[in-house]
Ligand code: MIC
């Protein structure tokens with residue numbers, strides 16, 4: 001039986017372990033990326049590893065914390081810049097664009113491995129790169145040592161047939177897949193795209209699809225390479241990076257789903273999760289107050305040209321605010337040069353700088369109770385910066401048509417032509433990219449502003465945990481709940497004590513107080529606990545507040561690793577119905593932890609109810625050692641692999 005493309009790349013990078021689904025393997029990492037909202041912490045951890053220079057081809061992007069309403073964000077940018085200079089890392093200045101878009105343009109390479117401290121790192125799968133999102137500490141270790149550990153996922157084949165109709169976008173494809181498989185459907189899988197329909201999709205279409213594989217919970221997503229990949233690389237002036245890659249004809253896949261592109265129609269994800277699928281046509285005329293176009297999902301040159309074609313000679317509805325953030329300086333330069341930007345401005349759009357912007361609530365929070373339609377990838381409650389706003393996700397075409405008509409509209413309601421040429425070459429924003437400094441020019445010290453506080457250090461596991469259940473959460477807790485992020489809070493990503501004030505405030509007002517009054521505690525959660533962002537702050541805050549274990553029905557992959565890296569036990573109910581038996585503020589005991597770690601079965605005693613509940617903790621030997629040694633930083637310092 002032949003191999004999938006994903007397994008071929010993994011095999012080429014295997015350092016330790018066997019290619020058996022479910023086994024933990026160590027792979028060689030070729031490239032890393034960081035962004036600023038997770039990067040400050042990642043670089044503090046890199047500094048703690050006491051190295052001279054990184055061993056990977058690494059890029060530090062500034063794209064999230066762009067509003068400079070005080071000294072905090074610019075101080076963090078400077079800290080990251082000095083780290084990049086000191087350790088031999090390329091630096092993408094603010095204004096250069098969103099990390100995933102700029103990486104696709106300039107660095108993503110077929111057949112290479114990439115890990116990034118951002119959950120949407122798999123966007124580079126559009127280029128046939130095996131790209132995985134991870135916590136900042138995992139990325140710091142990869143930069144210092146060149147390896148990354150991952151439980152080998154199974155492979156899910158998505159066979160594409162036919163081609164998209166004019167009004168449908170690659171976004172509608174991934175929204176359709178999310179509707180079928182849900183936000184948990186990709187957990188434990190690599191999503192691999194195959195079939196005749198692949199050739200009808202451009203690299204940027206493929207990037208949209210790989211990007212939102214993160215919302216499926218998948219480890220990563222990947223496309224084969226072909227003529228379109230070569231043309232894209234040529235347009236970016238790096239034809240020599242092309243490599244033809246595809247799965248074997250008789251490749252083995254654990255699961256398979258066929259998607260007929262011809263049947264894809266304009267779609268939305270309704271509030272408040274990306275899998276709340278509905279066809280635009282079935283919505284009725286939902287009035288919109290705000291429309292936002294951009295983000296690492298849909299801010300490519302092609303997407304913005306489609307938007308300009310729809311807005312051409314039209315006017316944004318008087319009741320709508322339309323914001324557009326281009327994905328990169330290179331795209332902004334092209335749409336400025338060819339007049340597309342002028343069409344957007346004439347229509348009344350608000351043009352933002354190239355960056356994440358409203359996607360992470362960095363400005364453009366909608367009005368109270370607003371309906372906001374966005375070409376982004378996440379619509380969790382509160383993420384926009386306005387708690388009672390309702391966010392719908394859609395394609396850039398649906399967004400543009402809706403901005404004009406004032407309600408969520410199928411783009412076919414408007415007449416427009418999509419005839420534009422793809423540029424033969426793009427401008428290369430070297431002005432925004434600072435290359436690796438020669439060794440003799442590198443600074444000896446990094447510069448840290450006063451907002452950068454020491455991060456909490458994990459403690460070695462103890463034999464018995466005896467704590468109160470300080471919070472019992474429902475299904476689908478996101479990292480935006482555990483560590484809310486918006487323009488006011490993002491500047492404190494290097495200040496865990498301050499951030500801890502806001503933890504879980506989307507759900508309860510007094511999580512921190514509960515922890516303080518009870519000397520820390522335990523958290524209980526439902527399905528897919530910790531879905532969403534890769535931010536390790538969602539583990540560092542609980543660590544800081546004395547949380548010793550999180551018991552849930554299931555965990556999202558990156559968050560589970562972040563908990564282990566921070567020395568917090570992530571355990572699951574053996575019987576999910578046991579979730580119902582325990583209540584907030586019950587006294588809970590988990591004893592005989594060392595022996596339980598070996599058995600993989602833990603016993604939770606509820607002293608109030610006088611019951612015992614079986615929990616599971618399926619840890620690899622490395623994960624057990626991390627927990628026993630008090631976190632990944634301690635464990636990784638002296639670790640060597642593949643030598
Ligand atoms: C996000 O989209 O949620 C973010 C902001 O890009 C995060 C990273 C972060 O929390 O800083 C992500 O996706 O990993």
Ligand code: SF4
Nearest residue numbers: 120295296356359360
């Ligand atoms: Fe930035 Fe939004 Fe993409 Fe996260 S999802 S990297 S915030 S554009």
